[in-house]
Amino acid sequence: MKEVMSGNHAVSYGAMLSRAQVIAAYPITPQTQIVEMLSEFCRTGRLKAKFIKVESEHSALAACIGASIAGARAFTATSAQGLALMHELIHWAANGRMPIVMADVNRSMAPGWSIWTDQNDSLSQRDTGWLQFYCESNQEVIDTIIQGYKIAETVLLPVMVVLDAFVLSHTSEGVDIPEQKLVDKFLPPYKPQYKMDLNQTLAFGALVTPDYNFELKYQIQEAMEYSLTLARKVDKEFKRFSGRNYGLIEPYRCARAEIILVTSGTITSTAREVIDNLRKQGEKIGLLKIRMFRPFPAQEVIEALEDCKKVAVIDRNIGYGVGGILCQEIKSAFCNNARRPEIFGYITGIGGRDVTPDTIMEIVIDVRKNNKADNRIKYVGLRKLR
């Protein structure tokens, strides 16, 4: 069934179709509609879940952690300040191997107060052991929530599904709502091997000496590496009943491309249009969308980019003191690769500043005229300060 809905409502539908059993969330612009719709689903009984109306995001994730360890499928959603407030428990969920799914609506971190998009909130959680998916459309949002649970519950790691503030969260698109029966077949009820259980009487999360801890952390890395294979498999399986899949990354019109732009989130859609126009004019240019950011699908990225001459990485984030975070990841992926394109880093759209086809064209024009990349960060759409 197709319905017109916002990115936020796509999140809520995704959680409902996944039959989340415990939801704990706290309102924050631009995520609020997710929580509102889910509480409505719970009220009407469309979703049989306990909705815990917590007093903070910190407690939201803590409650999800409790629910998860007691054997329930848990869901939360937040944005920016809320995500940052959760930080201690973000580690807790991953180190405790709890397959919680969370939606994060990308929003710029304060101060100054902002409700508009950039990726610094979610990217600053990148080393916590959560899988991260960046979505381009509302359809991808609903689908990724469902896929997220399947992946999370197999590898026992939490999954973050990320969408841009307003550009997705508050923009309506046609979304095909997968049939519940089919989702149920794809995503059976959560049956954890270990949980709070009167018959097992385990103690979870006890003090762990240096004798054991290294291996526990190593196993998270191992699970992360396996998630690459698994996410590919789950994505294909998803296609079998829905007709849709996304890949971990998506090369778009990259055949024989000399220049390839790299994007994530909604900038991808804008860039697609630019690429289409340029291809029409005969330019050898393509686009690579990064959908899965953690674990980073480095090998796939290398294969998608190693044959071109120049790569322009477009970051809607700043790793202060270093540069664009996606750009760093891609450079480091290529570090030990024999063949290496020139890698240019561009930062744009911070704090929700519009990224239009003109912005993308400005980047294309700049890459065209430079043959050697250096480590200078290039800013697009930045006003002159002095």
Next chain:
Amino acid sequence: MKFTIPQEENMHPGHLACPGCGGALAMRLALKALGKKTMVVLPACCWSIINGPFPYSAVKVPLFHTAFETAGSVSSGIKAALDILGKKDITVLAWAGDGGTFDIGLQALSAAAERNDDFIYVCYDNEAYMNTGIQRSSATPWGAWSSTTPAAKEEPKKNIMDIMVAHRIPYAATASVSYPDDFIRKLKRAKDIKGTRFIHALVCCPTGWKCSSEISIKLTRLAVQSGIFPLYEVENGLKYTLNKPQQISPDNKLIRSYLGAQGRFANLSEKDTKKIVADIKSEWLRLLNKIEGNICIKQ
């Protein structure tokens, strides 16, 4: 001889508490009262150590170690999950220190109490952050030494019972391991009530209080007898009942012997001691007023 304390033992003999730890005994009694269908939520506190490192556990029930400030919120999550999974006969027991209750965990606890989420919360109050080496908390009494109040604490102890009672939760009580029958009765009573139930248990920490371990029980008994830590119950935030395991009235001599036995009060001057005695007396009167208040409501 008739045993009034259940013989059922839900704690293993081996654990890592210091000699004379009132907190260890409190858990032992609580689990005797609540039985095997209990799940423990344990934020950072001495008990995170007492229960043993991986792969050990000192209790015979499932236990979840959690972040310092999350006893309230994690317990809500566990209870919600048990409900939706149809396991309705399990008692969730949040077990936190004074730091995890009066200070860093107060927000989550208050929120859970406001929602009246269905679990028992026990604060075992040893009046400082003992896990990290005896730093003051808002439960540390006025005049006490701690490693962050090297002279003496200058602020009075926060009244956590007043705070919890103000939430109008169905049941709140103070309890003491020095009165095990009363302690067990209260936990059993709590078990039979639905909603947020709060138990405030003063326990002696010989290490932090700087006293010898063999007087641990005696000291918390003195705390009750002297009026420093009265035993009482409050139903629905309104109905106060004073429990009198022994005849109590704030007693100058008893208060002085309580203070005198503890190194943490060694620096008190005579003037300080007089102030403490006066404060305890006025707190006692305040409590009696609340109990009288019951009668007004009944009329």
